[in-house]
Amino acid sequence: MKILLKVIRESILQALGQLRGNKLRSFLSLLGISIGIFCIIGVLSAVDSLEDNVRSSMAKLGNDVIYVKKWPWRDVSGEWWDYIKRPHPSYEDYELLNDRAKLAQLTAYHVVLGFKTVKYKSSSVDRAVLIAASQEFDNMFKLEFETGRYFSPAEYNYGSNKIIMGFKVAEELFGGLEATGKRVKLMGKEFEVIGVIEQAGDDLINPLDFDDCILVSYNSGRSLANLKATNVWDATVTIKAEDGVNLVDVKDESRGLLRAHRRLKPIEDDDFSLNELSMISSVFDSFFGVLNLLGIVIGLFAILVGVVSVANIMFVSVKERTGIIGVKKALGAKRYIILLEFLIESIILCIIGGLIGLTFVYIITKILTQIIDFELYVDTGNIMLGLFISVMIGVVSGFIPALRASNMDPVVAMRQ
Template sequence: MLFLRLTLESFRFAWQALRSNILRTVLSLLGVTIGIFSIIGVYTMVDSLENNVKSGLSSIGSQSIYIERFTWGLGEEDYPWWKYFARPMPTYREFRSLKNNLKEAEAITILTWNNAVAKRESSSFRSLIQGVSYEYSEINEVPIEKGRYFLEQEVDAARPVAIIGASVAETLFGNEDPINKRIKLKGENFTVIGVVEKKGKQMIEIAGNPDEKVFIPFLKSKRMFGSGFLTGTIQVKAKDVENGLENLEHELRGQMRTIRGLRPLDEDNFALNRPDALVNFMTTIFSSIRMGGFVIGLFALLIGGFGIANIMFVSVKERTNIIGIQKSLGAKNFFILFQFLFEAVFLCLLGGFIGLVLVYFISFIPLGSMEIVLSTKNMIFGVMISSIIGVVAGLVPAFQAANMDPVIAIRAK
């Protein structure tokens, strides 16, 4: 009850001080507003960009490992570039061997990518043709909106069936239902068995935009585009257990070395690429950007803190006589201390709130596929920073007011 009375009384004094000189108050709050806007604005933009990037990475299976000829550049910096070209490509035979022998894998698929024009009557669409094996959907997101996914027999028999992206379906079929209709790829007829849900254009697209893809069986793709060479990228998903990726990586390395007949001292002639390494790399970059934004915003907050401290010193001087009267009527030191400290925090919170509102309005600015969201976490962080600045800025003036001699203070003019 006492705390509530102190808070209400302090709020009344703070509100009167704010109204008594609005221009002075606004100028003092400007530093806090700019500081909070800078920090929370950067944090919000970085969080939104990070979510966009992670969403893109999720489409390539973040809990999986890719077996390829080339590394993704997160290691082996001193490895001669020409040695990469000397490495053999992963083959369909290696894929079948791994599929039959891996113990730490949840699922395994082999992929290939080619570009071709998908045609239907007078309409055409330049698409990314992705050849996949049956377990592709168990590793990567393939949300089917209409129709169905491949049957295992269709993939193994290399039948001319296709799952098309939303943009391909819209261009070739318009409002017509594409299921069980035919399209042409490189002059061959394919029956459409499914349409993937529309994802929209992403800021960072890894492995292509699914809206513009056409999925077909891997063996059919190699017969059309690969001149009979059954090579591609092998993707393996780890089991959902502790250290699953590490266990899978160790097993894959041993299995691939055995399949390729490498001796103990021979170096690997393949690369094991992990999307989670890209996630960790991007997280490090985003953390650095956040720190830079915090440091820049901190300077504005310090300036705002000095402004609030200045307003509090002026407020103490203007109300010295009132402080003397309060003390003579029995007001305790902690009441005076709390009163001025509350006023400083209140002013900083007001400035911080304005900064948060500005960030919130920025979230409505369209930035293509990136959705800007002011998270609750960032809002709480902004309130905490504002409160801390208010306490620091108001501490010395509050102590000065609390320790005044009531006789001297009441005589002040």
């Protein structure tokens, strides 16, 4: 064990000596390793940061929620005409599922009615997205309020002229004034603002961004538009599964209830889509897999250059120390000692190159986080991967020079 520790110590000193004694050669040799590690770990860190941001955003939709919609969450380019003829989910569909779905913990409904103009005195906001929502909408999507509240049961049932605004709509309409309690005009009617939804986060993809929306209760929305018309933008029934209930069972129950309610024959296809988060996740899995592969391929080309460079510096090192190798072997040094000496030296050089590459990744991620207002990070897993790759490069690039040194004849080596 003492011999091994001594070999490691001497190898480290010799590696540092190589760096000090041949600065330009060492710099050029380690440059390929540093660039390769920078490319691989940089891309993997960027993809991991992007993936975490996107997946955490999508998780807000709920892993235990089913979305009954006209359109499926997948590519329907070849079947577009079949889906366009489908009806939007109706309020009656929602009432049916709300009353009879035994595996559902919560059921909600909302209709998107398109862009509308909301006015307050001389101020107005155009292109605010109007949503007519059921009583359970706030619990389903866990709405957080900057000020105010959601519709009370009485306000909902009687279709009171109450309105809830997204953060940006309220900010543009009222400036610095308190929004709750103010009376605004929407589609020729006067509404009282009872709440402002908290500003959405800075996620790259935010599926629950209500900043540019205005909400009215479903019963109030019926006085503004024909909510059963085919020209509504979108309509959705959301079904949250009971705790511990398999989502597949909830889908099967919901499918059976909807097919019976819509009087579909056994041979007829569903005229609705039951969507869930896993359908989107599978698309992202493929997308992020391609990005990771791209980063690895780019990095491998840079690492290949680094392997050749480090192997070259190790061959030179072996040649420069041929006489010393002969003396060591003549004094009884075993082959594996000589092999380990040069192999560890190669690994140390590559680890130094890898650490330089990881340092640049860390610095660049911190700078970009400040510039683009999007959090990029280098996690422990990627750091360990970078060091592991560096060690493997050292083994690959240093093995043949080290083997050559260990196989030298001591007499011949000393003569050289």
